Amino acid sequence: MARFLPQALSDALSRPSRTIREFQDVREEVDATLGEVKHTMGEVAQTLAEVDKLMTDVGRTLQNVDTTLTGIGRTLSSVLGNVDTTLTESSATLSDVKKLLSRLDEEREVLGKVPELTAKFGELDAIAKEVREIHSAVLKQQQTSPNPSA
CATH class of the missing domain: 1.10.287 (Helix Hairpins)
Incomplete structure (x- = not known):
């Protein structure tokens, strides 16, 4: 029984650190997704400037x-x-x-070529709308997710 008790204590003590690691992993994924969204928004802004x-x-x-x-x-x-x-x-x-x-x-x-440019502008507008929706969803996800640092 003495051997069992230290293992149980070890398991109990490792659970919070695993949970913290899992929260950190999720946070890294969210940060990576936000980085991709920001990059995409930058590309859309550049394309809109070109248009x-x-x-x-x-x-x-x-x-x-x-x-x-x-x-x-x-x-x-x-x-x-x-x-x-x-x-x-x-x-x-x-x-x-x-x-x-x-x-x-x-x-x-x-x-x-004006109709082509108009069609391209419409496509870019649709992409910008999708990016805004993704950004909004990510922000909502951040707001509804528990704060891992709390």
Whole structure:
């Protein structure tokens, strides 16, 4: 019986330290998950910043298209208003119009990418929402879990 008693005491004394280790393990897992969530949120923020920059570029492109269309309108009006111009002047004007139309085609091609950017922004918005939900769940889990240091 003397041999049994020290083992029982040893077992009883090791239970709290095992519990503390288990709490520490859970805490490490929660900390790791929070780190991953923070990292993901950082990536989402970076992607959103890139999308914002792209949207700014699209805005500038739209302004260029407007300017180009205005320039084309003025050029065509000038060509129609000056029917009596010489062949050389007409050729130069048509060359200018060709350059403007080429720029317009290039800018229309860029504008064709706007739906892709819009779809990507929607995807990023959905990812951000999921990250917020995960973050909220982790915070709730932390609030409802017993405090291992208490």
